[in-house]
Amino acid sequence: MTVAELISGWSPSLLGVDGDILEVVRAPHPVLATEGATVDPLDPAMLKLAADLVATMRVSPGCVGLAAPQVGVAAQMFALDVTSHPKARICHGVFVLCNAEVVEATRQEKGREGCMSVPDFTGDVKRATRLTVTGTLPGTTDSVSITTDAFEARALQHEIDHCNGKLFLDQVAGAHAIYPRKVYK
Amino acid sequence: MSQLAVTVIGPDRPGIIADVTEALAGTGVNLEDSTMTLLRGHFAMMIVCSGPYDEVKSALEPLRGELVITVRRMGPEHEHAPIGAPYMLSVHGADRPGIVATVTRMIASAGGTITDLATRLSGELYVLTAEVELPPRAELAMLNRALEITAEELGVGVTLRPAESDDL
Numbered sequence: 001m002t003v004a005e006l007i008s009g010w011s012p013s014l015l016g017v018d019g020d021i022l023e024v025v026r027a028p029h030p031v032l033a034t035e036g037a038t039v040d041p042l043d044p045a046m047l048k049l050a051a052d053l054v055a056t057m058r059v060s061p062g063c064v065g066l067a068a069p070q071v072g073v074a075a076q077m078f079a080l081d082v083t084s085h086p087k088a089r090i091c092h093g094v095f096v097l098c099n100a101e102v103v104e105a106t107r108q109e110k111g112r113e114g115c116m117s118v119p120d121f122t123g124d125v126k127r128a129t130r131l132t133v134t135g136t137l138p139g140t141t142d143s144v145s146i147t148t149d150a151f152e153a154r155a156l157q158h159e160i161d162h163c164n165g166k167l168f169l170d171q172v173a174g175a176h177a178i179y180p181r182k183v184y185k
Numbered sequence: 186m187s188q189l190a191v192t193v194i195g196p197d198r199p200g201i202i203a204d205v206t207e208a209l210a211g212t213g214v215n216l217e218d219s220t221m222t223l224l225r226g227h228f229a230m231m232i233v234c235s236g237p238y239d240e241v242k243s244a245l246e247p248l249r250g251e252l253v254i255t256v257r258r259m260g261p262e263h264e265h266a267p268i269g270a271p272y273m274l275s276v277h278g279a280d281r282p283g284i285v286a287t288v289t290r291m292i293a294s295a296g297g298t299i300t301d302l303a304t305r306l307s308g309e310l311y312v313l314t315a316e317v318e319l320p321p322r323a324e325l326a327m328l329n330r331a332l333e334i335t336a337e338e339l340g341v342g343v344t345l346r347p348a349e350s351d352d353l
Contacts, residue, residue: 063352085351087351111351112348113350113351113352114350115353116352151351154351154353175222180300181350
């Protein structure tokens, strides 16, 4: 089975538990600056957390990814779904990844990011647009390798940063690269 | 306790920020928004902070001379309500008088507002970058065309591009 088939065959319903909608914490909450612990992808508590991340991501408008530290848990897990985002090219649909690591990152491009945990600012961040990461789908034991590009690559790097206690504020491209968020009608 | 605007400018040397902010910290001042940058050989700081006016003024007194320092009480803070989508404006070309005035007038005429702007001159090359907000009613195509015509007259290049952020 290819990785794409493996991930597209994965669905939050396989977690076998309903997700709750959790409160998203905001900086300067210390959990956002804490390196997440490695998780056991078979641990029922982690399956519940995976379901919670998906449920919370689903109800948050415009949200394409949510990492465990953002719901107050310093753990190496995040949910992602860039489906139908205009800047997405390769897209693996909805998935949760545990213990993800960047294996290869090339072709850096600058883009402006916002984050639910930093609601008042946006920032310019250079991210690889070609990316390979490894990790484990919750409820499974085998490591998968995901290769992607464009917006999904950016979103993956943003979430992996969260798992390592980093925010986009840690990665901005210069002293003038943080902006007040523009919210307008 | 009132909101104060502190400006500092002087010949650059290591330690200006440390000297000024240490003096401010000694008065219990809370630094809020600030921008500090090198403008050619001069180091310039603009700080909005809240603290006791008289104490702030006297704490900065010893630094006067080498540094030109102003402390002013500010009126009530006005929340900046964004008027529309954000854009990045870049202008570059041979230096000549009136580039900033002409280009920013065009933005204002389109109902746009500038929230951040910096210019740099290096040799003959003049560079302007600005964060612009344009109201939804702005005729973007027309503004772009007008900017192009103006740029041609000024002999510079102008680019206006969306600076929308992506939520992750």
